Amino acid sequence: MVCCRENFGKAFSRLDRLLTDYESLWTESAFVKESLSWLQNQSALGDALLRIGESELEELQDERLLLNFLSPYVPGLGELVHWETENRIVQSWQTPEKALFGLPGRKRRQTEGFVSAVLSLSPPSEPGSRWVDWCSGRGYLARQLYFAAGAEVHCFEIDGELCRSGSEAHCRISRELGEKVVFHQQDVLSDLPSEILQDGVLHTALHACGDLHISMLRKAAAAQAPYIACSPCCYHLISAEAYQPLSQFGQISHLRPTRQALRLATAETCTANTLERELRHRELLWRTAFDLRLRECNGRDRYTPTPSVKKSLLKTSFRQFAEAVLNKLNRRGDDLSFFPLSPTEESQLLQKAEAKMWRVRRMEKAQLGFRRALEYWLLLDRALFLEEQGYAVSLQQFCKKSDSGRNTVILGRLRS
Numbered sequence: 156m157v158c159c160r161e162n163f164g165k166a167f168s169r170l171d172r173l174l175t176d177y178e179s180l181w182t183e184s185a186f187v188k189e190s191l192s193w194l195q196n197q198s199a200l201g202d203a204l205l206r207i208g209e210s211e212l213e214e215l216q217d218e219r220l221l222l223n224f225l226s227p228y229v230p231g232l233g234e235l236v237h238w239e240t241e242n243r244i245v246q247s248w249q250t251p252e253k254a255l256f257g258l259p260g261r262k263r264r265q266t267e268g269f270v271s272a273v274l275s276l277s278p279p280s281e282p283g284s285r286w287v288d289w290c291s292g293r294g295y296l297a298r299q300l301y302f303a304a305g306a307e308v309h310c311f312e313i314d315g316e317l318c319r320s321g322s323e324a325h326c327r328i329s330r331e332l333g334e335k336v337v338f339h340q341q342d343v344l345s346d347l348p349s350e351i352l353q354d355g356v357l358h359t360a361l362h363a364c365g366d367l368h369i370s371m372l373r374k375a376a377a378a379q380a381p382y383i384a385c386s387p388c389c390y391h392l393i394s395a396e397a398y399q400p401l402s403q404f405g406q407i408s409h410l411r412p413t414r415q416a417l418r419l420a421t422a423e424t425c426t427a428n429t430l431e432r433e434l435r436h437r438e439l440l441w442r443t444a445f446d447l448r449l450r451e452c453n454g455r456d457r458y459t460p461t462p463s464v465k466k467s468l469l470k471t472s473f474r475q476f477a478e479a480v481l482n483k484l485n486r487r488g489d490d491l492s493f494f495p496l497s498p499t500e501e502s503q504l505l506q507k508a509e510a511k512m513w514r515v516r517r518m519e520k521a522q523l524g525f526r527r528a529l530e531y532w533l534l535l536d537r538a539l540f541l542e543e544q545g546y547a548v549s550l551q552q553f554c555k556k557s558d559s560g561r562n563t564v565i566l567g568r569l570r571s
């Protein structure tokens with residue numbers, strides 16, 4: 156269905172049609188809604204989901220198997236299975252021993268792939284060339300870029316502590332690295348030093364969230380930066396209520412996914428280990444139980460969005476978790492009550508929540524099946540935007556999914 160050898164505009168339009176035709180399937184959450192509107196027309200899909208056994212449910216964590224499972228009910232989804240394997244970057248860069256200092260394993264593999272992608276663009280790196288790394292964190296990527304190509308790298312990072320510790324680490328590795336990778340404590344959503352913006356030959360962003368990478372794409376393209384390499388992440392972290400497409404193709408689409416709907420694009424859990432998955436299950440179970448109890452105590456028949464709480468609470472008890480969530484909701488001004496539960500009542504509540512979860516975990520597979528379509532739609536919107544700004548663009552997979560779910564880099568080279 157979507158292939159990056161195919162024209163981006165065509166691929167975007169096909170995905171747009173798929174997402175528009177089946178909008179209720181990917182925007183309605185079985186966790187939130189008791190009755191999903193799409194079940195009226197897709198009862199065969201609903202029945203098939205409810206027939207899924209426990210071991211098949213586990214298997215369907217594999218996105219490709221899920222797409223195959225859903226494709227008889229949603230023509231077009233199955234073709235997305237093949238897209239990813241076609242565009243893997245050939246890894247040409249390996250971290251030298253001296254650059255390993257403090258670099259976590261997964262970040263090493265991500266940055267090696269990302270640097271290999273950058274090198275495939277052959278951006279100029281002779282003395283005097285400035286490269287700019289947006290939202291650099293401690294500068295792990297910037298360090299690799301410097302060792303790989305020797306260009307001066309300027310890092311924009313809002314967090315002063317990350318700038319300081321990154322700079323310290325670089326000075327410990329070598330004086331030259333400390334001098335050539337320069338940190339600027341800088342909010343990339345505000346005005347940026349124009350000389351760095353204008354002189355930057357290459358602009359990079361690895362895993363910059365929503366508005367941050369959008370700002371990078373817009374500002375680097377406005378400055379007509381010769382090379383751009385951007386790997387987007389957390390598409391839902393935007394200030395607007397709903398997504399505002401960047402490209403002209405996106406702007407004529409009728410789709411305007413809300414922040415909540417955009418979460419789907421990054422919803423997979425394949426990099427999670429067993430403990431993380433267990434905690435995730437517990438969190439969903441406790442949130443479900445909390446919601447069921449709120450309905451009983453407050454006579455409301457609708458889902459109450461619950462705020463996030465510290466992950467360490469998931470290792471305590473349901474009672475402590477519920478108290479923390481309730482306090483947060485009430486501080487927000489909700490004024491909700493949650494009468495204490497006896498041990499028997501708590502166990503009955505958790506059983507009820509478990510039964511709801513049984514259904515939710517099956518029905519939500521329909522929604523999760525559109526994750527890849529939505530992510531490609533968002534990636535293609537960015538790729539098309541860069542094309543419209545005069546760039547030759549490609550999309551590449553720069554690392555394995557097990558190293559990062561967000562493993563696509565958008566590479567742009569300004570056409571002369």
Ligand SMILES: C[S@@+](CC[C@H](N)C(=O)[O-])C[C@H]1O[C@@H](n2cnc3c(N)ncnc32)[C@H](O)[C@@H]1O
Pocket residue numbers: 262289290291292293295296311312313314317341342343344360361362363364367
């Ligand atoms: C997910 S991390 C990615 C860090 C790094 N690129 C990497 O891959 O290791 C996002 C980074 O963006 C930084 N950040 C958040 N908001 C920012 C802003 N408004 N301006 C600049 N940096 C920001 C965060 O402090 C964080 O270091």
